[in-house]
Amino acid sequence: EGKKEALDLLSKVEEVRAKEREVQVEMEEEEGTAHQQYSPRTGGWQGPPGQGQPRRAFALDNRTRTLRAAGLPADAGEGPIREHFAKFGEVTRVELVDADKEGDGDGDGGAGDDD
Numbered sequence: 001e002g003k004k005e006a007l008d009l010l011s012k013v014e015e016v017r018a019k020e021r022e023v024q025v026e027m028e029e030e031e032g033t034a035h036q037q038y039s040p041r042t043g044g045w046q047g048p049p050g051q052g053q054p055r056r057a058f059a060l061d062n063r064t065r066t067l068r069a070a071g072l073p074a075d076a077g078e079g080p081i082r083e084h085f086a087k088f089g090e091v092t093r094v095e096l097v098d099a100d101k102e103g104d105g106d107g108d109g110g111a112g113d114d115d
Contacts, residue, residue, distance in 0.1 A: 013080040015073045065089055070097040
């Protein structure tokens, strides 16, 4: 049973890696909020399209970080995602966002009532 759980976990990690291009990362820092997207092709962080370079380059440090991920498989777990992104710095909170609700067209990012 432990071997099956390990294989399931590895499978989920592989699914997460396959979906990296669709992952939206929102880093909430003590000084403010920066919306950036990680590109596995270039190995770097990119700001929103049309916005030029990000406000500042991504740096490994000890500041508190929240990872907000959308577009992942429904069964993607917080543990494998936290483990994968830990190489970029401490991840203190992981928020898995339902992409369908996030872009529901009412401008609130999926927050609140769905009317």
